[in-house]
Amino acid sequence: MGYNKEVIIIGGGVIGLACAHYLIEKGASVRIVEKDEIGGGASHGNCGLLYFSDVIPLCSPGTVSHEIVKTLKRTSPLYIKPTLDYKLLIWLLKFASKCNSSHMTQAAMGKYEILNYSISLFDTLLALDTMCCDFEKKGILAVFKDKKNFEKYQATNEFLATYNMEARRIDKKELQEIEPALRNDIAGAWLNENDWHLKPDMLMASWRKHLSKKGLIIEEHCNLLGFEIKGNTLVGVNTIKGSFKADAFVLATGAWAPQTLQQLKLDLPVQPGKGYSITMERPGICPTYPCSLYEKSMVATPWKSGYRLGGTMEFSGYDDKLNPKRISKLISGATAFLREPLGHPVIEEWTSFRPMTYDDLPIIDKAPSWENLIIATGHGMLGITLATGTGKLVCDMVYGKTPEINVTPFGISRFR
Numbered sequence: 001m002g003y004n005k006e007v008i009i010i011g012g013g014v015i016g017l018a019c020a021h022y023l024i025e026k027g028a029s030v031r032i033v034e035k036d037e038i039g040g041g042a043s044h045g046n047c048g049l050l051y052f053s054d055v056i057p058l059c060s061p062g063t064v065s066h067e068i069v070k071t072l073k074r075t076s077p078l079y080i081k082p083t084l085d086y087k088l089l090i091w092l093l094k095f096a097s098k099c100n101s102s103h104m105t106q107a108a109m110g111k112y113e114i115l116n117y118s119i120s121l122f123d124t125l126l127a128l129d130t131m132c133c134d135f136e137k138k139g140i141l142a143v144f145k146d147k148k149n150f151e152k153y154q155a156t157n158e159f160l161a162t163y164n165m166e167a168r169r170i171d172k173k174e175l176q177e178i179e180p181a182l183r184n185d186i187a188g189a190w191l192n193e194n195d196w197h198l199k200p201d202m203l204m205a206s207w208r209k210h211l212s213k214k215g216l217i218i219e220e221h222c223n224l225l226g227f228e229i230k231g232n233t234l235v236g237v238n239t240i241k242g243s244f245k246a247d248a249f250v251l252a253t254g255a256w257a258p259q260t261l262q263q264l265k266l267d268l269p270v271q272p273g274k275g276y277s278i279t280m281e282r283p284g285i286c287p288t289y290p291c292s293l294y295e296k297s298m299v300a301t302p303w304k305s306g307y308r309l310g311g312t313m314e315f316s317g318y319d320d321k322l323n324p325k326r327i328s329k330l331i332s333g334a335t336a337f338l339r340e341p342l343g344h345p346v347i348e349e350w351t352s353f354r355p356m357t358y359d360d361l362p363i364i365d366k367a368p369s370w371e372n373l374i375i376a377t378g379h380g381m382l383g384i385t386l387a388t389g390t391g392k393l394v395c396d397m398v399y400g401k402t403p404e405i406n407v408t409p410f411g412i413s414r415f416r
């Protein structure tokens with residue numbers, strides 16, 4: 001196969017840009033077709049954690065009962081809109097059926113491989129002078145309000161240790177020294193130094209600039225209308241800006257993947273998991289570390305140039321309205337943990353959709369029945385973290401090269 005393939009990527013989120021990066025490095029001519037603006041979807045206002053230690057899938061033993069209890073206590077960040085949408089109902093049932101230790105162990109192995117693969121690729125990427133994104137390698141603090149929960153994390157940490165991803169226990173006294181932004185009534189924290197963080201909107205802007213200089217063609221406000229097909233091969237895309245031809249295609253439309261695949265009769269179990277964030281100037285007493293506030297399932301991320309609270313998980317279809325109740329929940333959640341939970345002024349209140357699969361593993365595979373289409377979606381809560389690994393795997397798939405890690409866990413055949 002030649003190295004100067006022409007490739008069209010549909011979707012200009014972090015996954016689309018990562019695919020473009022490795023394809024351009026390999027010598028491909030790449031065009032991104034994006035319905036809004038590059039980095040305007042889930043990749044914009046997320047928490048920016050490079051959560052390499054997050055090998056445990058969301059669907060693990062106890063997740064369902066834990067969330068039911070929290071929902072009854074009205075403290076859950078999870079919201080499921082009452083619905084008759086049978087696809088969502090089936091998705092939820094399948095998610096519940098995966099909340100067992102056998103799936104957890106199996107999925108952790110798959111997650112570990114791609115998380116670990118992404119670390120070294122990020123190291124190389126973020127060493128480029130052109131990547132300006134307030135990047136830091138100081139770790140993430142998992143903070144516990146409740147002593148029982150703090151102690152219980154020991155078992156989780158033992159599981160993480162089997163992957164060399166363990167955290168360090170920080171008792172109350174040391175915690176007050178290393179993270180004075182936390183309130184005095186915190187039980188303790190676990191510091192995972194395997195994790196990094198960056199400002200995702202800055203990453204997207206600098207990555208875009210870097211790739212544009214290397215020849216990436218960007219078509220914004222260019223909604224995909226359909227594919228041009230010859231037999232079992234795609235030859236082009238029709239968009240509101242006209243049609244574009246290519247040798248190979250990558251579908252990286254995040255939570256919108258099911259809609260964009262309808263014409264190809266590919267039904268992928270990706271649901272939009274709506275999340276929220278508030279971006280502010282740094283408060284006077286700003287956290288030193290990104291803090292994952294355990295009992296509230298939310299994150300407070302500090303950067304040199306700002307501060308963000310983010311979280312919540314709402315299954316309510318593609319309704320993109322900003323619900324002020326969820327924003328208030330983020331504020332009250334942060335108030336329970338932080339001495340100065342808010343910075344002024346507020347720069348942005350934001351919502352978008354995570355592309356969620358029911359087994360909490362991404363989908364990175366050649367599309368069945370279509371010769372030259374690769375699908376890269378379903379990155380759930382970890383799309384920023386897994387971007388480099390995904391981009392490199394997709395590039396190898398486009399060029400017919402054997403991927404450097406086992407990609408079976410990310411295959412589409414697992415849904416059949």
Ligand SMILES: Cc1cc2nc3c(=O)[nH]c(=O)nc-3n(C[C@H](O)[C@H](O)[C@H](O)COP(=O)(O)OP(=O)(O)OC[C@H]3O[C@@H](n4cnc5c(N)ncnc54)[C@H](O)[C@@H]3O)c2cc1C
Nearest residue numbers: 011013015035041042043046047049224254275383384385
């Ligand atoms: C509150 C919140 C916090 C998060 N925190 C973290 C974190 O700390 N760390 C982490 O790793 N991940 C985090 N995530 C998850 C992460 O943001 C996502 O997994 C990731 O951004 C998904 O990237 P993507 O490129 O697949 O999707 P997106 O960024 O959504 O990009 C998909 C793109 O496809 C475009 N598109 C859709 N349909 C079409 C069409 N018909 N034609 C053309 N273009 C189309 C969209 O406009 C969009 O720009 C968080 C998410 C949320 C919501």
